[in-house]
Amino acid sequence: MMPVLEVSALCVYREGQPVVRDVAFSAAAGERVALMGPSGAGKTTVLRAIAGLERHVGGVISVSRPQTFVGNETDARAIVPKAGIGMVFQFHHLFDHLTALENVCLAPVNVSRMSRPEAEREAVALLENLGVGHRMHARPSELSGGEAQRVAIARALAMKPLLLLMDEPTASLDPARRDELAATVRNLSADGTTILTATHDAAFASACVDRVLLFKDGQIVREGRPDELLT
Amino acid sequence: MFRAFTAIALLLAATAAGAQQSVELRWGGDAEGGAPFVEADPRNPDRVVGFDVEIAALLAEGLGRSPRFVQAGFTTLDASAARGDFDVALSGIEDSPARRSRLAITIPYYEFKEILTVRAADGARYRTLADLRGRRVATLGATLAYDLLLAAQRDVGIVPVTYEDDVHPYSDLAIGRVDAVLLDYVLAERGVRRNPGLMNQAAAVGVGYYVGILARENSALRDRMNDILRQAMKDGRLEAIFRKWKMWNDDQPALYARLTGADVGVSETVSAPDVTSGWDAAMRYLPALFRAAGITVVLSTLSMAMAVLLGAAIATGRVYGARPVQIALTSWVELIRGTPLLLQLFVIYFGLAAVIQLPAFLAALLGLGINYAAYESEIYRGALQAVPGGQLEAARTLGFTEMQTLRLVRGPQAFRFALAPMTNDFVALLKDSSLVSVITVVELTKQTSIFAANIGSWVVPGAMCAAMYLAMSLPLARYARRLESRWRR
Numbered sequence: 001m002m003p004v005l006e007v008s009a010l011c012v013y014r015e016g017q018p019v020v021r022d023v024a025f026s027a028a029a030g031e032r033v034a035l036m037g038p039s040g041a042g043k044t045t046v047l048r049a050i051a052g053l054e055r056h057v058g059g060v061i062s063v064s065r066p067q068t069f070v071g072n073e074t075d076a077r078a079i080v081p082k083a084g085i086g087m088v089f090q091f092h093h094l095f096d097h098l099t100a101l102e103n104v105c106l107a108p109v110n111v112s113r114m115s116r117p118e119a120e121r122e123a124v125a126l127l128e129n130l131g132v133g134h135r136m137h138a139r140p141s142e143l144s145g146g147e148a149q150r151v152a153i154a155r156a157l158a159m160k161p162l163l164l165l166m167d168e169p170t171a172s173l174d175p176a177r178r179d180e181l182a183a184t185v186r187n188l189s190a191d192g193t194t195i196l197t198a199t200h201d202a203a204f205a206s207a208c209v210d211r212v213l214l215f216k217d218g219q220i221v222r223e224g225r226p227d228e229l230l231t
Numbered sequence: 232m233f234r235a236f237t238a239i240a241l242l243l244a245a246t247a248a249g250a251q252q253s254v255e256l257r258w259g260g261d262a263e264g265g266a267p268f269v270e271a272d273p274r275n276p277d278r279v280v281g282f283d284v285e286i287a288a289l290l291a292e293g294l295g296r297s298p299r300f301v302q303a304g305f306t307t308l309d310a311s312a313a314r315g316d317f318d319v320a321l322s323g324i325e326d327s328p329a330r331r332s333r334l335a336i337t338i339p340y341y342e343f344k345e346i347l348t349v350r351a352a353d354g355a356r357y358r359t360l361a362d363l364r365g366r367r368v369a370t371l372g373a374t375l376a377y378d379l380l381l382a383a384q385r386d387v388g389i390v391p392v393t394y395e396d397d398v399h400p401y402s403d404l405a406i407g408r409v410d411a412v413l414l415d416y417v418l419a420e421r422g423v424r425r426n427p428g429l430m431n432q433a434a435a436v437g438v439g440y441y442v443g444i445l446a447r448e449n450s451a452l453r454d455r456m457n458d459i460l461r462q463a464m465k466d467g468r469l470e471a472i473f474r475k476w477k478m479w480n481d482d483q484p485a486l487y488a489r490l491t492g493a494d495v496g497v498s499e500t501v502s503a504p505d506v507t508s509g510w511d512a513a514m515r516y517l518p519a520l521f522r523a524a525g526i527t528v529v530l531s532t533l534s535m536a537m538a539v540l541l542g543a544a545i546a547t548g549r550v551y552g553a554r555p556v557q558i559a560l561t562s563w564v565e566l567i568r569g570t571p572l573l574l575q576l577f578v579i580y581f582g583l584a585a586v587i588q589l590p591a592f593l594a595a596l597l598g599l600g601i602n603y604a605a606y607e608s609e610i611y612r613g614a615l616q617a618v619p620g621g622q623l624e625a626a627r628t629l630g631f632t633e634m635q636t637l638r639l640v641r642g643p644q645a646f647r648f649a650l651a652p653m654t655n656d657f658v659a660l661l662k663d664s665s666l667v668s669v670i671t672v673v674e675l676t677k678q679t680s681i682f683a684a685n686i687g688s689w690v691v692p693g694a695m696c697a698a699m700y701l702a703m704s705l706p707l708a709r710y711a712r713r714l715e716s717r718w719r720r
Binding site for chain 2: 096
């Protein structure tokens with residue numbers, strides 16, 4: 001089976017110093033992969049590089065078709081994959097001036113050129129599936145951490161990504177909410193979405209990922225199933 | 232011993248009693264008025280020269296004091312004299328009933344005619360004010376000529392345009408911004424001399440007199456000055472002064488004969504309207520004040536709209552532009568913020584007149600708009616940078632272009648951050664718009680000062696003017712606060 005995500009020889013530089021070195025892995029359609037390891041190991045940086053948010057990137061990142069970042073000090077923004085990747089940030093980064101529903105509809109209407117009623121219908125369905133349908137008219141400042149998390153997931157999913165990147169998704173959730181999120185992630189992958197999550201949370205990873213990549217000092221040091229690595 | 236002590240005590244007492252009043256004659260004038268009245272000596276700018284300077288010296292000599300010049304703006308001479316900032320003001324000040332009612336005035340020392348100046352090509356067309364229906368006629372604010380123009384506005388439909396100085400009416404006439412100037416003979420002569428292509432109509436539109444003005448309680452000093460002036464009329468010293476400044480003519484001997492023959496005033500010859508009580512005058516001026524307030528509102532609103540658009544463009548260039556664009560825009564903003572608005576208005580209206588003749592209102596709009604755009608751009612730049620970077624990254628991962636991110640995510644939030652400082656700026660602009668009176672736009676403050684000059688008091692006009700400004704600015708501030716609290720949810 002053709003992998004949805006293929007990363008090889010990935011390096012990321014900050015102020016000329018490599019913070020991620022020679023990282024290579026792939027993920028198949030519907031696969032759930034966790035990036036784990038201590039703080040500063042490079043997990044989030046790998047996610048940001050795949051999302052096109054890092055400036056100085058070398059190596060090859062392919063999302064369903066090859067997208068090549070060449071050189072090691074180039075401005076990578078020019079060759080960001082335009083579609084196929086969604087990202088959920090640790091601090092959500094919802095648009096403060098819009099309601100939950102408007103946050104979810106903004107990109108489908110303005111980027112995908114979907115009609116507003118259709119975008120709203122899909123957004124409402126997404127929010128309801130994620131259990132925050134009743135909060136659709138609230139603004140970000142009125143949402144709890146868990147609600148904001150789920151609105152941010154809905155916002156990313158509204159663009160129908162092949163690959164969903166999640167940075168520390170359980171950081172603002174209590175244990176009950178964490179189990180709900182694990183169930184959500186399993187459902188999403190059942191629909192074919194590939195999920196890559198950077199997390200510290202071993203319980204969450206055990207509950208919902210197929211594979212764990214263990215990072216240390218910007219490199220992958222071990223790789224395996226959660227029951228092999230997290231016990 | 233005792234006598235020496237007494238002498239010293241007396242001397243000290245005399246000094247304490249006000250060396251300034253007794254030793255110096257403090258006289259006020261406006262050196263901006265220029266020659267031949269009062270101007271800075273081209274050879275020594277610390278000194279003033281002019282016929283009023285020599286009359287002040289003549290009065291000081293007669294009083295046994297030494298003259299000392301005090302600079303004051305022409306339009307504030309009356310108020311300064313009444314306050315006692317100086318003993319007497321001499322600066323080509325016209326006799327008028329309003330002045331008589333609130334100040335002590337000397338006998339006239341010069342008679343002048345109000346003269347209509349036109350472009351030579353219009354000499355046959357515009358002979359009198361009646362020929363100038365619907366045309367713009369310039370003069371100096373708060374003068375007899377201005378009163379004559381107001382009367383002509385009612386009677387024959389001319390459009391009066393007031394200036395704060397007596398140089399620009401003539402230069403604007405030469406370049407066609409106005410079609411005639413009505414001012415006294417002395418100024419008209421000078422205006423024609425300095426601006427080729429202008430001519431003075433021979434027939435006088437009115438007659439007026441220059442007088443010295445003193446605080447009302449100084450009538451004893453005024454009487455002594457009158458004696459000195461009469462003496463100078465008789466012994467030819469006044470004639471010598473006016474001959475020296477090439478102002479002597481046949482009108483003066485007749486005036487002097489009238490004044491030295493018998494102790495009569497010249498009130499019957501002054502043709503300005505009567506002074507009425509404060510409230511009657513207030514009612515009479517109310518429509519004009521409302522019109523002027525309308526100008527203030529329209530001018531401020533349009534300037535603010537321009538400042539917002541231009542400021543947003545500058546801020547966008549400074550945040551998103553290439554390095555040279557950023558440097559150019561930053562320099563522009565610093566240039567505008569670092570120089571006075573008054574200077575910018577002068578440059579746009581008078582300085583650019585050789586290249587492009589902007590109508591006064593448009594020049595005022597541009598001046599205020601450009602000036603405030605610099606301040607707005609700083610606010611917007613700060614507001615754009617206050618939108619969290621994480622949201623901009625989120626927008627990028629969703630596939631928005633930079634332009635879409637600005638339009639849909641960054642701009643709307645920045646606007647909310649900017650709203651409170653913008654409202655403050657609009658209120659400030661509303662008040663700064665009063666500066667445009669220097670380029671002949673009569674807005675609320677200018678109209679108020681004309682009103683105040685006419686009734687001789689700032690109390691009622693000042694209160695009315697303040698009430699109008701507050702009526703404009705308070706609802707604005709309230710509206711902004713409401714918007715803000717709605718967005719803060």
